[in-house]
Amino acid sequence: MNWNEKIRKATTHISQNEVLIFERSSAGKKAYQLPPLDVPEVDPEILLGEQMREDLGHMPEVSEIEIIRHFTRLSTWNYAVDHGMYPLGSCTMKYNARVNEFVARLMGLAEAHPYQPERVSQGALLIQRLLREQLLEITGMDAITLQPAAGAHGELTGILLVRAYLESQGNPRKKILIPDSAHGTNPATAAMAGYTVENLKSNSAGMVDIASLEAQVNEDVAALMLTNPNTLGVFEQEIHKIADVLHARGALLYMDGANMNALVGKARPGDFGADVMHLNLHKTFSTPHGGGGPGSGPVACKKILEPFLPIPILVTKPDGTLGFDYNRPQSIGRVRMFYGNFGMHVRALAYIMANGPDGLRQTTEDAVLNANYIRKGMEDSYDLPYRTPSMHEVVFSDRLQAPRGIKTGDIAKRLIDYGFHPYTVSFPLIVPGAMMIEPTESESKASLDMFIEAMKDIAEEAEQHPEIILEAPHNTRVSRLDETAAARKPILRWKPQSAAGEEAQQAVAVDARA
Amino acid sequence: MRYLPKSESDREVMLREIGARSIDDLFAAIPAEYRLKRDLNIPRAYAESEIVEFFRQRAAESAQGYATFLGAGAYSHYRPVVVDSLVSRGEFFTAYTPYQPEIAQGTLQSIFEFQTMICELTGMDVANASMYDGSTGAAEALMMAARITGRHKSVVASSVHPEYREVITTYARYQGMPVATVGYSKNGRVDLEALDKAIDNETAGVLIQSPNFFGTIEDVVAVGEIVHKKGALLIVSIAEAVSLGIVRPPAEADIVSMEAQSFGVPLGFGGPYCGVIATRDKFVRQMPGRLVGETRDRNGKRGFVLTLSTREQHIRREKATSNICTNQGLVALMCCIFMTVYGREGLKDLAKQNLAKAHYGAGEFKKAGATLLFEGAPRFNEFVVQTKTDPYTINDKLLGQRIIGGFPLKKLYPELGNASLWCCTETTSKASIDAAAKEVAL
Numbered sequence: 001m002n003w004n005e006k007i008r009k010a011t012t013h014i015s016q017n018e019v020l021i022f023e024r025s026s027a028g029k030k031a032y033q034l035p036p037l038d039v040p041e042v043d044p045e046i047l048l049g050e051q052m053r054e055d056l057g058h059m060p061e062v063s064e065i066e067i068i069r070h071f072t073r074l075s076t077w078n079y080a081v082d083h084g085m086y087p088l089g090s091c092t093m094k095y096n097a098r099v100n101e102f103v104a105r106l107m108g109l110a111e112a113h114p115y116q117p118e119r120v121s122q123g124a125l126l127i128q129r130l131l132r133e134q135l136l137e138i139t140g141m142d143a144i145t146l147q148p149a150a151g152a153h154g155e156l157t158g159i160l161l162v163r164a165y166l167e168s169q170g171n172p173r174k175k176i177l178i179p180d181s182a183h184g185t186n187p188a189t190a191a192m193a194g195y196t197v198e199n200l201k202s203n204s205a206g207m208v209d210i211a212s213l214e215a216q217v218n219e220d221v222a223a224l225m226l227t228n229p230n231t232l233g234v235f236e237q238e239i240h241k242i243a244d245v246l247h248a249r250g251a252l253l254y255m256d257g258a259n260m261n262a263l264v265g266k267a268r269p270g271d272f273g274a275d276v277m278h279l280n281l282h283k284t285f286s287t288p289h290g291g292g293g294p295g296s297g298p299v300a301c302k303k304i305l306e307p308f309l310p311i312p313i314l315v316t317k318p319d320g321t322l323g324f325d326y327n328r329p330q331s332i333g334r335v336r337m338f339y340g341n342f343g344m345h346v347r348a349l350a351y352i353m354a355n356g357p358d359g360l361r362q363t364t365e366d367a368v369l370n371a372n373y374i375r376k377g378m379e380d381s382y383d384l385p386y387r388t389p390s391m392h393e394v395v396f397s398d399r400l401q402a403p404r405g406i407k408t409g410d411i412a413k414r415l416i417d418y419g420f421h422p423y424t425v426s427f428p429l430i431v432p433g434a435m436m437i438e439p440t441e442s443e444s445k446a447s448l449d450m451f452i453e454a455m456k457d458i459a460e461e462a463e464q465h466p467e468i469i470l471e472a473p474h475n476t477r478v479s480r481l482d483e484t485a486a487a488r489k490p491i492l493r494w495k496p497q498s499a500a501g502e503e504a505q506q507a508v509a510v511d512a513r514a
Numbered sequence: 515m516r517y518l519p520k521s522e523s524d525r526e527v528m529l530r531e532i533g534a535r536s537i538d539d540l541f542a543a544i545p546a547e548y549r550l551k552r553d554l555n556i557p558r559a560y561a562e563s564e565i566v567e568f569f570r571q572r573a574a575e576s577a578q579g580y581a582t583f584l585g586a587g588a589y590s591h592y593r594p595v596v597v598d599s600l601v602s603r604g605e606f607f608t609a610y611t612p613y614q615p616e617i618a619q620g621t622l623q624s625i626f627e628f629q630t631m632i633c634e635l636t637g638m639d640v641a642n643a644s645m646y647d648g649s650t651g652a653a654e655a656l657m658m659a660a661r662i663t664g665r666h667k668s669v670v671a672s673s674v675h676p677e678y679r680e681v682i683t684t685y686a687r688y689q690g691m692p693v694a695t696v697g698y699s700k701n702g703r704v705d706l707e708a709l710d711k712a713i714d715n716e717t718a719g720v721l722i723q724s725p726n727f728f729g730t731i732e733d734v735v736a737v738g739e740i741v742h743k744k745g746a747l748l749i750v751s752i753a754e755a756v757s758l759g760i761v762r763p764p765a766e767a768d769i770v771s772m773e774a775q776s777f778g779v780p781l782g783f784g785g786p787y788c789g790v791i792a793t794r795d796k797f798v799r800q801m802p803g804r805l806v807g808e809t810r811d812r813n814g815k816r817g818f819v820l821t822l823s824t825r826e827q828h829i830r831r832e833k834a835t836s837n838i839c840t841n842q843g844l845v846a847l848m849c850c851i852f853m854t855v856y857g858r859e860g861l862k863d864l865a866k867q868n869l870a871k872a873h874y875g876a877g878e879f880k881k882a883g884a885t886l887l888f889e890g891a892p893r894f895n896e897f898v899v900q901t902k903t904d905p906y907t908i909n910d911k912l913l914g915q916r917i918i919g920g921f922p923l924k925k926l927y928p929e930l931g932n933a934s935l936w937c938c939t940e941t942t943s944k945a946s947i948d949a950a951a952k953e954v955a956l
Contacts, residue, residue, distance in 0.1 A: 021627050021854055032594065032860040036868055038944040040875035044760050044866055048892045051731045053762045057634040059858040067854050074624055075605035079617035082604030088613075095517050098610050099562050102808055105598065105780075108573030113584045114784030116577050116918050117909065120605040123575030124783045134556045149646035149785070150840035152827070163688065188827035188837035193689030197832045266541055267556050272548040282840065290601075290844025291621035292611040292804065293644070294786035297840075310684075333684035337587060337649035337677035338784025349568065356559030358784060366518055366525075367538045372540055373528045389543045411616070422614055427828075444519035445528060475615040478817040483615075486809035486821040487760035490798065492640045493630040494808075 004474065008459060009084065009450050010419025011473050018073040023496050025060040031067050048283035058496060077272025077477055078291070079421045086408060087374075089393045089424035089436025090183065090231060092261045092283035097354060100347035102287065109346060114338040123340065125258070125322035128314055131349045132298075135279060138352075139257075143302035145309045147340040154278025154297025155189040155225070159309060160332045161276055161301055162223045162252050163193055164308040168325050168330065173222035173251070179208060181232060181428040186225045186256060195222060202430055205231040206386040208242055217249045226270070227256040231428040231436070232386050233371060233393035235262070243273025254277065260284040262392035262438065264367060265361035276301040281341075285348035296344035310335050367392040370448060374437055378454030381459035385431050392440075398433035401462040406469050408433045411458055413480065414472035418454035429504040515559070576783075582918040582948040583875075585896045585937025586727070587648070587675045587753050588784065589776045591864075592941055594855045596693025597778045598849050607844055611804070615819045621843065622818035625806040628850040635833035635853075635861075636752070636770045637763035638792035642803035644842040645789030649678040652721060652751050653685035654802050654836055655771040655791055655928075658693035659719025659747040660691060660798045661835070666752035667717045668693045669746075671704040676926045682721075700900070702888030706740060713744045720847055721771075723751040724764060726936065729872070729896025730888050731761055733773050738766030755849075756939075759856075759865030769793045777897075778852025779845055788845040791896060801835030864940060868895040871938035875947045878934070888935060898923065898930070898938045901954055904952040905934035917946055919953075 044052050060068070079086070086093035090295060104110065114122050148154040151288075159176065176190035179200045187197040198215060203209035207228065224246055229235045236242060239397045241329050243253045255277035261284045263269070269277050281287045281296035289295075301309070311331045312324035324339075354360050368391050375394040377386070381397035398408040412422030414436075424436035440447060461468050473479065520528075526535070534540055541549065560568070590875035590918040601607060605620060609785050612618030614624075625643045632641035638885040645651035656668045668686060669680055672695050679695070694712045699705045704722050706912055713720060720741045724732035734750060741748040750764035755776040764770055793801055799822065807821035856864055876897040880886045884899040899920070901908060908921035927933065938947065 018623075020623065020630075025857075029857075030860065031596075031855045031857065032864075032866055034860075034940065036862055037870055039870055039947070042866070042870045042873050044869055047869060048761065049735075051762050051892050053760060056759065056858045059634050059861065060854050061857045061859065062854065064596060064855070067851065068600070070854075071600045071606075071624065071851060072603065074620035075600070076605045076620065077614075077623075078605040078609045078620040079614070079618075080605045081608035085766065086610065088610055090611055090819040092609075093610055095575070096604075097517060099565055101607075102570035103566060104571055104782075106573040108576035109569065110780040110782055111578070111590070112576045112578070112783040113582055113590065113918065113922055115584050115586055115782050116580075116582070116587050118911065119912065120577035121783070123572030127572055127573070135519035148564040149650065149842075150734075150838075153646060153650070154837045156837060160684070160688070173562075174709045184826075184828040184831045184834070185837050185839050187832035188830070191832040191834075192685070192688070192837050196689070236886075237543055237545060240545070263544075265550065267544045267548050267550055271550075272545075280840075288607045288844070289840075290607050290842075291609045291618075291625075292843030292849065293841040294646075294843070294845055295840035296786075308523050311680075331625050333687075334677060334680040335650075335684055336681060336785075337647060337675065340784070341786040342783040342947050346569065348635075350565050352556060353560040353565050353568070354562070355515060356515070357556055358552035360516075360554060360556075362515050362518060365540075366520060368540045369525060369528055369532075369537065372534070389540070391540075391543065400793065413616070415854055416614065416617055421610075421617065421826050425613075441518055442523075445524040447519075468870060473616050478616055478811040478815055479617055479813055481615050481811050481817045481819050482809045482882045483819050483821065486819050487824070488809040490799070490805075490821055491808040492626075492805055492821075493633045494626065497931070511933070 003317065004417060007418050016073040018070055020494050021060045021062065021070055022058055024062050024070065027061055029063050030444040031062060031064040044191045057188045076285040080227040084419060085443050087419040087423050087437045087439045089438040090258055092438060092440055094286050094440040095185060095442040096286055096288040096471050097351060100350040103350050104343050122322055125314060127349055128345055129322055131345050134352050135298055135300060138264055139277060139300045140268030142303040143297055143306035143309060144300040146298045146345055147310045148297035148343050149336050149338050150293065150295035151278055151280040151297045152185040152189060153335065154299045155185055156192055156337050156467055157279055157299045158254050158276045159189055159193040160216055161305045161308045162254065164332050166222055172466050174220045175222060177216060177221055179226065179431050182225065182227060183256065183258065196435040205388045206234045207236050209243055211237055213242060213245050217245055217251055221251045223254045225256060227258055229259045229262045232395050233390045234386065235391050239272045239365045258283060258426055259392060262364065265357065266364050267312060277307055281344050281348040286351040287344040287347040295342050296341040302497045307334050324401055363441045370439040370443055371439060373448055374439055374452060378455050381456050393436060393438035395431055396435040397431050398435065402433055404462050404466045406462045406466050408435050410469045414458050414469045415454060416473040417475055420451055420454060520561050545937045551636050558777050564749060565801045577918060580916045580918050582917055583936045583950060586921040586935055587937060588858040589754055590781060590941050591756060591776055591780050591939055593780065597851045597853060600851055602846050606847060612820060615817060619817060620807050624736055624847055624850055626808065626818050628846050629806060631853045632790055632856060635758040635763065636792045637765040638770050639795040639800050641790055641792035642801055642805055644846045645791055645803055646842060647785065647787045647789045648753050649787030650769040651791055652678045653682045655749045655769045656721060657689060658769060658800050658802065659749060660718065660821045662797055663747060665716050665718035666691055666951055668713045669696055669717055671696050671722045673698045673704060673728055673848055674721055674723040674751060675727050678751065697922055701891035702728045703732050703891050704737060706736060713741065713746055714808060717744060717746040719747045721748050721749045721751060723753060725754055725757050725894040728888055728898050729893045731894060734764045735768050756865055759861035760869060761894060768868060776850040778850035779848050786842055786845050788842045788849055792856045800835060804841055841930045867940040871940065871942050872897060875936060875938040878951040879946055879954050882951040883930045884954045895939055898935050899954065900931060904932055911953050912950060915949060917950060919950060
């Protein structure tokens with residue numbers, strides 16, 4: 001019997017084989033041509049002496065068509081938002097508009113040197129100014145830096161702001177409180193900023209327990225790092241009380257903005273008590289994830305933290321032009337060279353412009369609607385450990401399937417057969433066997449229906465034919481990979497004499513026959 | 515809203531299915547007093563055509579199509595068209611971190627190729643993919659050296675990019691890591707005597723840059739001897755990656771911290787770029803950032819996975835090697851494609867052209883009457899000249915000719931007076947060098 005016959009979204013399809021680029025290489029092939037040199041040739045040996053290098057080892061030698069085919073074939077082995085729903089919880093895998101890519105590549109922006117005179121950089125600076133203003137309006141904060149390169153980098157910047165502020169008050173304090181539901185970046189950030197981490201337990205509703213918080217906040221606590229909505233997709237209803245408890249004892253509230261896609265246009269962290277927060281432009285503001293990056297992590301804060309923002313700060317000069325101010329004696333210093341991931345700033349501004357106030361609000365509403373629709377559709381088939389209302393994502397668990405030996409990771413692999421990217425597996429840590437689902441606003445009702453149907457089918461398979469799930473995925477280029485072996489004896493680069501090389505030659509032979 | 519795939523009736527049906535009366539029901543968790551009851555005060559929605567027009571105007575207000583002599587950590591190199599054709603494939607740029615390897619082999623294999631190429635070029639055993647940029651990568655490399663050696667101090671050459679040094683200061687402050695700075699000698703290289711004195715038995719890492727901020731190639735062998743004699747680790751930062759086509763790799767380094775922007779990444783007003791840390795096998799477990807490794811699937815077929823993740827924040831939390839999560843994935847792919855296009859011969863030819871252009875430029879400036887600083891040590895594609903006239907004045911005049919002059923050094927290195935740092939790459943024409951030389955002469 002064909003267990004895949006009910007799968008509607010995906011089918012098998014020819015997938016091209018492709019070896020490593022080094023295995024395509026042979027001496028003398030070229031993909032480049034330099035123009036003739038218009039200045040006299042030089043002898044590198046005379047100019048460089050013993051600093052000259054002789055050869056470039058095993059760098060590839062291939063032609064242009066081989067490069068196009070190589071990377072095109074590789075690309076077809078990826079699943080991407082462009083293929084379909086990519087419901088990785090906490091990652092906000094939304095549509096990446098093509099116009100954003102187009103405008104980021106306009107010559108005057110893509111080729112602008114960071115040190116070119118300000119007078120010929122006014123266009124780039126205006127883009128940054130507008131993005132700053134609009135992000136401040138969206139967050140309800142007073143001041144902002146666009147310098148941090150990603151979310152975790154923004155966290156570090158934000159906690160350094162807290163530290164600098166508290167130092168200016170006489171005591172930087174020692175600890176950062178972090179809920180047990182937090183992203184791993186939060187504790188890692190606190191450590192990098194020289195703080196120790198103290199865990200804060202969530203209550204039965206999945207929220208910060210005010211009583212525990214009150215018991216734990218003392219003069220040693222610098223800040224609480226809180227994601228809101230938290231990683232369960234739950235809005236911290238007592239957010240202002242949380243802020244009050246912290247403020248009453250001289251501590252600050254850091255908000256991890258990873259989940260801002262639930263709030264834009266509906267509520268502003270600055271209004272509900274956050275002192276400092278980062279945004280992930282690559283989540284909420286649709287700049288592409290690019291297979292892992294680049295991101296951009298602007299940090300917005302209240303007035304009291306403004307003097308400590310990283311240098312330089314964008315200002316309007318007395319003559320009305322835009323420029324950078326480096327003279328800020330209380331600044332924490334620089335967190336990155338130049339002015340941040342400007343290319344992402346361009347894309348984020350283009351996204352906000354395309355939406356306007358109505359579009360942003362509708363986007364948030366649709367993101368929350370989609371998550372709740374999935375919750376409703378799946379709640380009869382999967383365990384919902386927290387019944388608290390969901391915002392933009394919902395966390396189920398594998399509790400009902402686990403007795404049959406089916407874990408969240410297995411269900412994820414089976415979802416691949418159905419043509420979907422899996423949800424986030426085993427996170428947040430407070431839910432054993434977590435399945436964290438964030439559909440984003442980019443899914444139609446039809447695609448949500450198909451996803452729900454797939455999840456229900458898998459729940460049925462878990463009852464009747466668990467082996468199908470345990471062996472999934474069935475139709476991918478590679479089956480489940482041995483991650484333990486990869487970590488035990490790491491092979492982190494290609495080498496010509498490796499066993500990999502032999503297999504590659506076999507693969508070439510197969511290619512040649514085809 | 516054109517990005518949203520739902521009709522009003524879809525929304526109504528879905529709300530009914532959920533059992534909500536209106537969308538407001540789904541936001542009831544937010545206390546009423548914190549719900550925004552007005553429109554965000556941002557401009558109305560723009561049509562795509564308006565967005566394009568808006569950014570075209572901004573681009574036109576920026577130096578578009580100017581010749582440039584700026585380097586100083588961000589380099590203007592020709593970007594082969596195939597780089598953008600390939601990274602513009604949605605399969606690459608709309609994918610996430612390859613946590614599900616069965617459906618991310620494209621990203622994983624290309625990263626594995628990137629890691630291999632960086633190793634080939636730097637002479638290191640292993641490279642990550644990637645760090646945010648060269649500046650944060652350098653700071654993380656120093657922290658890595660502290661973890662490896664169990665020591666806590668750092669020494670940094672003042673000829674390391676000044677903005678890298680500022681970032682290091684920020685990162686080091688709360689790591690309990692004092693950072694000593696060592697000056698440069700007459701030939702522009704790090705002052706070896708001062709370096710020797712600055713390193714003690716608590717020094718974890720010594721950071722130099724080569725080619726350094728002045729464009730001078732350091733004597734990595736000599737620096738390595740001094741550093742290793744004292745049991746510290748040598749970190750070599752490379753800001754101009756194209757130099758690796760012709761300059762001897764820093765084989766004596768324990769850690770190489772690179773900014774790979776030169777490999778096909780647009781200048782983009784400073785980012786996104788691509789930092790990389792490369793090191794020896796024995797240090798890999800102290801390295802921050804993502805790593806891809808080769809493995810087998812259940813049928814014995816070769817495949818690639820993210821590996822050694824027990825170093826990382828999502829597993830180790832506060833004990834992780836770094837808090838880094840999002841990296842510069844797509845930019846690393848750009849670099850990988852660029853390195854493939856030029857390859858074994860092309861990177862050498864490209865580097866040679868850079869060498870020739872900068873040699874010609876330095877010679878012409880000198881002939882014109884400017885003083886060439888730091889002679890007596892080899893350079894790559896940048897050189898420092900001292901002029902009678904304030905470099906800002908020279909640059910003002912050049913700007914009128916649509917030429918962006920060199921980077922004035924007086925704010926960062928006041929001791930060098932009217933000095934500026936000039937960069938010539940394969941994109942710098944003889945005509946613009948000749949035009950600039952005329953202004954420098956005055």
